Amino acid sequence: MPYNAEISRANPSCFVFLIDQSGSMVNAIAGSDGKRKCDSVADAINRLLQNLVVKCARGEGVRNFYEVAVIGYGETVSPAFSGPLAGRRLVPLSDIAESPARIEERRRVVENGDGNRTEHLVKFPIWFEPSAKGLTPMGEALDGARTLLEPWVSEHRSSYPPIVINISDGAATDTGPEPQAGSLRQLATDDGEVLLFNCHISENGSEPVAFPAEKKELPDEFARTLFDVSSPLPENLAEQARAEGLNLEPESRGFAFNADLTELIRFLDLGTRSSQLK
Amino acid sequence: MEPDVLTFGVSKLGNSAEEYEDAVSSSSEGRRFAIADGATQTSFADRWSQIVSLEFIMNPPSDEPLDKRWTKWLLPLQEAWSSGIPWDTLPWFAAEKARAGACTTLLALEFTPSSTTNDGPGRTLWRRMLGVAKPAAMNWRAEAVGDSCLFHVRDDRLIRSFPLERPTQFTHSPALFTTNPGQNALVCKHIKTLKGDCQPGDLFLLMTDALAKWFLQRHVVGEKPWQTLREVNDEMMFNLFVIQQRDEGRIDNDDTTLMIIRWPEQEGANS
Numbered sequence: 001m002p003y004n005a006e007i008s009r010a011n012p013s014c015f016v017f018l019i020d021q022s023g024s025m026v027n028a029i030a031g032s033d034g035k036r037k038c039d040s041v042a043d044a045i046n047r048l049l050q051n052l053v054v055k056c057a058r059g060e061g062v063r064n065f066y067e068v069a070v071i072g073y074g075e076t077v078s079p080a081f082s083g084p085l086a087g088r089r090l091v092p093l094s095d096i097a098e099s100p101a102r103i104e105e106r107r108r109v110v111e112n113g114d115g116n117r118t119e120h121l122v123k124f125p126i127w128f129e130p131s132a133k134g135l136t137p138m139g140e141a142l143d144g145a146r147t148l149l150e151p152w153v154s155e156h157r158s159s160y161p162p163i164v165i166n167i168s169d170g171a172a173t174d175t176g177p178e179p180q181a182g183s184l185r186q187l188a189t190d191d192g193e194v195l196l197f198n199c200h201i202s203e204n205g206s207e208p209v210a211f212p213a214e215k216k217e218l219p220d221e222f223a224r225t226l227f228d229v230s231s232p233l234p235e236n237l238a239e240q241a242r243a244e245g246l247n248l249e250p251e252s253r254g255f256a257f258n259a260d261l262t263e264l265i266r267f268l269d270l271g272t273r274s275s276q277l278k
Numbered sequence: 279m280e281p282d283v284l285t286f287g288v289s290k291l292g293n294s295a296e297e298y299e300d301a302v303s304s305s306s307e308g309r310r311f312a313i314a315d316g317a318t319q320t321s322f323a324d325r326w327s328q329i330v331s332l333e334f335i336m337n338p339p340s341d342e343p344l345d346k347r348w349t350k351w352l353l354p355l356q357e358a359w360s361s362g363i364p365w366d367t368l369p370w371f372a373a374e375k376a377r378a379g380a381c382t383t384l385l386a387l388e389f390t391p392s393s394t395t396n397d398g399p400g401r402t403l404w405r406r407m408l409g410v411a412k413p414a415a416m417n418w419r420a421e422a423v424g425d426s427c428l429f430h431v432r433d434d435r436l437i438r439s440f441p442l443e444r445p446t447q448f449t450h451s452p453a454l455f456t457t458n459p460g461q462n463a464l465v466c467k468h469i470k471t472l473k474g475d476c477q478p479g480d481l482f483l484l485m486t487d488a489l490a491k492w493f494l495q496r497h498v499v500g501e502k503p504w505q506t507l508r509e510v511n512d513e514m515m516f517n518l519f520v521i522q523q524r525d526e527g528r529i530d531n532d533d534t535t536l537m538i539i540r541w542p543e544q545e546g547a548n549s
Contacts, residue, residue: 059322097371
């Protein structure tokens with residue numbers, strides 16, 4: 001199947017983020033000056049939602065090219081938007097644009113056209129708050145994604161298939177992730193099967209592995225399991241990544257292990273890019 | 279001598295007519311023509327493509343070295359674009375998108391009266407005496423940034439294709455003029471220029487990328503796509519043609535724009 005459907009308002013696509021909110025997420029992420037993993041992930045998700053909204057903004061509005069769900073798993077498995085969107089599952093992008101829980105101002109260094117850098121105060125909307133409590137019911141979260149997407153794919157047969165991005169810092173504490181990931185990846189539109197990308201974030205500073213093509217270089221069984229359940233990158237996404245200097249093999253998978261914050265944002269950014277966006 | 283000029287445009291399927299982002303402009307005396315394709319990934323691109331194409335007609339860049347003339351020419355246009363954006367009332371996402379700027383292609387074409395021919399006066403005199411050369415009525419110069427194209431047809435043959443010559447040359451990331459000062463310097467160094475002569479009866483077709491790609495795809499398989507396009511004489515006919523080609527998967531779903539410039543035949547031009 002080709003993964004080349006045009007993404008438009010009449011033919012939208014969909015993102016589901018599964019976020020590990022287990023107790024261990026309070027520990028510091030590698031390479032982040034002691035920042036907690038749950039805070040880093042929240043920043044990355046909020047940044048990504050902001051990028052997605054801005055990417056789809058035209059004139060004074062936002063075009064609904066995507067629906068988005070954020071599901072947390074830890075003490076419970078449940079929708080994880082905060083503020084006006086709390087409790088909602090799949091949310092059209094224009095609702096996300098108009099309903100952040102709050103908008104912070106943060107400092108951002110911006111490259112000028114002349115090669116200099118200047119610091120600006122920028123709006124930083126918050127839709128998702130950090131949380132770290134309980135175990136790691138990854139299997140239940142993947143099942144939740146399947147329940148959410150089963151009707152979606154049958155109602156959007158001609159759409160670019162949904163992309164599920166699972167971010168975790170450890171092994172599942174239930175029966176997951178293999179059987180549930182397998183069922184999820186069997187869902188499909190006419191343009192391709194649901195894509196499942198997995199991202200492991202780390203508290204040790206060893207060299208990250210991003211988009212590997214084989215599992216023999218991965219350090220342990222947990223990493224190899226996550227590799228096994230990750231989708232190969234569709235060729236058009238891989239091509240874009242290569243154009244930006246990433247060294248990808250034809251069989252590269254949507255998987256990152258031991259990712260630090262920079263790697264996490266790069267991983268998410270690649271996962272949400274599409275030349276099919278119109 | 280003035281040409282007959284027709285322009286047609288159809289929005290991308292799924293978009294409203296207000297969301298059409300291509301622009302075409304022509305001077306009243308029929309000497310300057312421009313077609314521009316506002317990049318759909320950017321915001322307020324319709325406004326930018328209109329400003330750029332119209333300004334080429336009203337006030338084309340002065341004769342300076344190629345890279346400088348366009349950079350300088352764009353500066354007041356960038357200010358005009360920005361001053362038309364309702365910054366104070368834009369929601370946060372729309373303001374951030376607009377700050378990233380808008381982008382457009384430009385294909386600019388200008389005709390000037392010919393004093394000599396491109397063959398040189400002596401050689402052409404002999405060719406005229408032999409009855410194989412028409413007098414050149416006009417010279418033309420085209421400049422292009424991006425993938426909006428010009429096709430020059432004479433005696434039922436395509437004699438120039440500019441700036442792209444093959445359907446495989448269309449990409450997702452053509453060069454574009456942007457509204458951000460400082461980001462055009464590199465683009466302006468890569469503006470393409472082509473000059474030629476124009477004879478009575480010549481046909482010039484300007485089009486944005488979806489139609490230009492279709493045109494070159496038909497041409498490489500031996501067809502004469504200008505024969506189809508020059509039959510188009512009203513908006514409804516053009517709409518039907520584009521819809522049919524889209525349905526058959528021959529034209530990409532995009533804003534689609536065509537300008538036909540037809541120079542009249544002259545009595546006795548072949549003598």
